[in-house]
Amino acid sequence: MTERKIIIPGEKIVDxxxxxxxxxxxxxxxxxxxxxxxxxxxxxxxxxxxxxxxVYSPRRGNVVIGKVEEITFNGWIININASRTAFLSLxxxxxxxxxxxxxxxxxxxxxxVVKIWGINKRGIDVSLKSRGLGKIEDxxxxxxxxxxxxxxxxxxxxxxxxxxxxxxxxxxxxxxxxIWISGDKVEEELSAKEAILHVAEKxxxxxxxxxxxxxxxxxKK
Amino acid sequence: MDPxxxxxxxxxxxQENKHNIKMAEIKRQSGRKADEIRPISAKVGIIPNAxxxxxxxxxxxxxIAAVYGPKEHHPRNQRNPAKGTLRCTYNMMxxxxxxxxxxxxxxxxxxxxxxxxxALEPVVMLEDYPGMVVDVHIHMTQADAGTRCAGINAAAMxxxxxxxPMKNMVSSIAAGKLDKTxxxxxxxxxxSEFEDGEGSxxxxxxxxxxxxxxxxxxxxxxxTEQLKQAMxxxxxxxxxxxxxxxxxxxxxxxxxxx
Numbered sequence: 283m284t285e286r287k288i289i290i291p292g293e294k295i296v297d298x299x300x301x302x303x304x305x306x307x308x309x310x311x312x313x314x315x316x317x318x319x320x321x322x323x324x325x326x327x328x329x330x331x332x333x334x335x336x337v338y339s340p341r342r343g344n345v346v347i348g349k350v351e352e353i354t355f356n357g358w359i360i361n362i363n364a365s366r367t368a369f370l371s372l373x374x375x376x377x378x379x380x381x382x383x384x385x386x387x388x389x390x391x392x393x394x395v396v397k398i399w400g401i402n403k404r405g406i407d408v409s410l411k412s413r414g415l416g417k418i419e420d421x422x423x424x425x426x427x428x429x430x431x432x433x434x435x436x437x438x439x440x441x442x443x444x445x446x447x448x449x450x451x452x453x454x455x456x457x458x459x460x461i462w463i464s465g466d467k468v469e470e471e472l473s474a475k476e477a478i479l480h481v482a483e484k485x486x487x488x489x490x491x492x493x494x495x496x497x498x499x500x501x502k503k
Numbered sequence: 504m505d506p507x508x509x510x511x512x513x514x515x516x517x518q519e520n521k522h523n524i525k526m527a528e529i530k531r532q533s534g535r536k537a538d539e540i541r542p543i544s545a546k547v548g549i550i551p552n553a554x555x556x557x558x559x560x561x562x563x564x565x566x567i568a569a570v571y572g573p574k575e576h577h578p579r580n581q582r583n584p585a586k587g588t589l590r591c592t593y594n595m596m597x598x599x600x601x602x603x604x605x606x607x608x609x610x611x612x613x614x615x616x617x618x619x620x621x622a623l624e625p626v627v628m629l630e631d632y633p634g635m636v637v638d639v640h641i642h643m644t645q646a647d648a649g650t651r652c653a654g655i656n657a658a659a660m661x662x663x664x665x666x667x668p669m670k671n672m673v674s675s676i677a678a679g680k681l682d683k684t685x686x687x688x689x690x691x692x693x694x695s696e697f698e699d700g701e702g703s704x705x706x707x708x709x710x711x712x713x714x715x716x717x718x719x720x721x722x723x724x725x726x727t728e729q730l731k732q733a734m735x736x737x738x739x740x741x742x743x744x745x746x747x748x749x750x751x752x753x754x755x756x757x758x759x760x761x
Contacts, residue, residue, distance in 0.1 A: 288753045291663050292626075292671030292712045306668065317628065317670065319663040319752060334756060336666020337554050337573060365573040365635055403633065 286332075289322040295329050304330030338428035338458040340364045340406050344398045345415070347423065347456035348408070350388050355381070358388055360396060363428070363458045366405055370396060374409035393418040395454055395462065414454065421452075421464025422471050426482045428459035433485040434478060440491055441481060448498040449474040531681070532692050540676065540688040540740050541649075545656070545751035547664050555665025557751065559657035562690060563647035568657035569640045570665035573629070576636035587629030591619040591639045593654055599646040615651050616641075622655050622675065622709040622718035628668040637667060648694040649677045652707050655718075660748050664755065671711040674744035675718070678733035680704040680725055685733045687740050706733055710741040 289295060294313045303309040306318040307329050316322060320333040333339075340346070340362065348360035348368060357371040372379055379387050388394060394417045396408040410416060426434065435442050435455055446453055451465035451474040461478060465471045480497060484490060535541070541562030550556035553569035560566075576582045593615040597606045619641065629637065639661065641654040652675035659673045679689040682700030686693070689705055697703040704723030711717060725733070 288756050290672060290749055290752045291669035293749075308670075317668040318666055320666070321756075333666045335548075335555060335664055365632065366575060 286321045286323050288320075289316040289331060290319050291317055295322045295331075296324065300327050302328050304328045306331030306333065332429075334429045335427075336429075338362075338364050340366075340368075340398050340401055341457070342398055342401060344457040345395060345454070346398065346408070346458040347393060347395055347418070347454070347460035347462055348458075350390050350392045350394065353384050353388075353390060358384070360394065360408060362396070362406070362408070362456075363425075363460065364406065368396070368398070368406040368408045370394075370408050370410065374399075374407075374411055376411045388417050393423060393462075395456070418462055418464075421462055422475065424461050424463065424475050424478065426459050426461060426478065428457065430482045430485045431455055431457055431459060433490065434461070434481050436491060441494065444491060444494055444498070445474055445477045445481075449477065453478075531686065533690060535686075535688075537684055537686045538736050538740070540743065541690065543744060543747050545660060545747050547660055547751045547755035553661070553665075555661045555663070555667070557657045557660035557664060559653050559660065559748075561649055561653050561656075561688065563645055564649050564653045565643070565645040566650065566653035566657040567642050567644060568654065568661040570637060570658075570661045570667070571640070572637040572665070573632040573635040573667070574638070576634055582634045584633050587632030587635045587637060589620055589624055589627055589629065589637050589639065591616050591623070591641065591658065593619055593641045593643075593651070595643045595646055595650070599643045615654070618651060618718065618720070619655055619658060622673060623658060623662065625717045626659075626670045626673055626711060627662060628670060631668070637662070637665070646691075648689055648691040648705075649707070651675070652677050652709075655709055656744060656748060660752060663752055671713065672745060672748055673709050673711055673717055674741040674748060675707060675709040676737050676740045676744060678706045678708060678737040680706075680723070680729060680733070685729055685736060687736055706730070706737075708734060708737045708741075710738055712745050714738055714741075 293316050295316055297313045301314055303314050307314050308317050314329050316331050318331045318333050320331045322331050346362045348362035350358050351361045352359040357369055360368045360370055362368045395415050397412050397415055398406060399409045400407040442453055442455060449470050451463050451470050454462040463471045463474045544560045546558045548556060549558050550569045553571055555570035558567045573587055576588055593612050595604055597603050639658050641658055643650045655675040663669060677688055679686055681693060681697055681703050693703055694705055704725050707720050709718035
């Protein structure tokens with residue numbers, strides 16, 4: 283069973299023993315210490331800290347939503363709300379693009395769903411070569427705390443599926459906290475937005491999926 | 504007995520006595536004991552638009568700190584490709600003192616910005632953020648001496664709140680000397696208007712949670728022995744401040760958890 287407690291930097295999480303220091307922790311002489319502020323979690327013998335505040339830290343494989351900031355000669359620079367901007371190369375677009383007409387595919391200010399495929403010293407590389415990725419043409423985009431995204435998605439997508447079914451909207455949740463909602467009617471989009479913000483606010487209530495079921499039932503009456 | 508010797512003895516007695524009385528009767532204008540700090544309070548998460556923020560109050564001194572970043576470092580020529588940079592800005596609001604102060608950076612605030620950077624740098628771990636910068640903005644909304652200490656305390660909490668990896672928390676406190684007595688946490692009157700005997704000395708000190716030093720300044724005259732005593736007292740007081748910082752950080756999440 284996992285045990286969670288709030289921890290601040292420099293605080294001891296567990297006494298030394300067979301524990302292994304995971305992300306956001308450090309092993310010192312007499313135990314494992316936290317390096318970040320957040321929730322300390324012990325899974326088997328692995329101790330790690332889950333941060334709950336701060337800038338989104340990109341990971342390989344994450345699907346994120348970003349805004350085109352600049353067009354270069356061989357791609358686009360995209361702001362994904364991380365500490366660095368991401369680069370979308372021309373090669374990572376699944377169709378032929380004329381080098382002189384990059385702005386016809388995506389212009390400055392356009393939003394797109396992209397996937398992170400590499401992070402290195404030079405920067406973050408993103409791609410459009412996967413299902414569900416591409417430029418956003420319609421709908422609305424809302425922003426939430428990126429650390430609450432796992433709760434909005436729910437266990438195996440249960441929460442987001444519930445919201446999708448109840449509002450008849452198509453929802454894409456970027457790991458960076460940007461959420462794209464697109465539905466047939468604006469009212470549906472707005473009700474989806476409200477539901478998501480409601481989840482984000484109550485994000486640590488246990489049994490949240492059940493509560494959201496009630497929320498939707500109550501709203502329709 | 505030789506009258507001269509007798510005279511001398513009396514004089515010495517008087518001197519000793521005078522000294523003793525002084526030690527016992529040192530009274531602080533605020534009514535605090537020598538090792539008593541002002542009432543402190545702290546709050547985390549006061550600025551929604553910042554990545555991390557905190558307020559620290561010590562008596563009538565209030566500091567607010569906001570952390571932005573890690574983000575790309577501009578101007579580019581100041582970038583450090585090996586590790587991230589910590590950039591602190593200390594500022595006193597024009598209304599923070601009784602006489603309005605001219606807004607904007609000045610010689611004093613530039614110096615304190617740098618001091619704050621040096622006090623925090625040993626604990627922040629920016630190795631994972633090459634070419635990036637973490638901006639820390641510290642504003643004093645009320646000033647009653649001890650502003651750099653309050654600023655450092657607020658900045659430490661704001662950095663933790665922003666999710667910046669840190670080896671430890673830091674807590675800052677000013678020790679000082681009023682005439683011959685070592686006291687803690689000087690206020691405005693003691694810092695700049697106290698002129699009895701030797702006058703006052705201000706010694707801001709910053710400790711990590713495990714008692715190591717990251718910053719010390721000495722402004723005025725003090726002997727080695729007295730400095731040792733001052734540091735001992737300050738170290739004890741820094742533990743109290745650490746507890747307040749810790750509680751404030753934890754309280755900022757309780758709302759989320761319940």
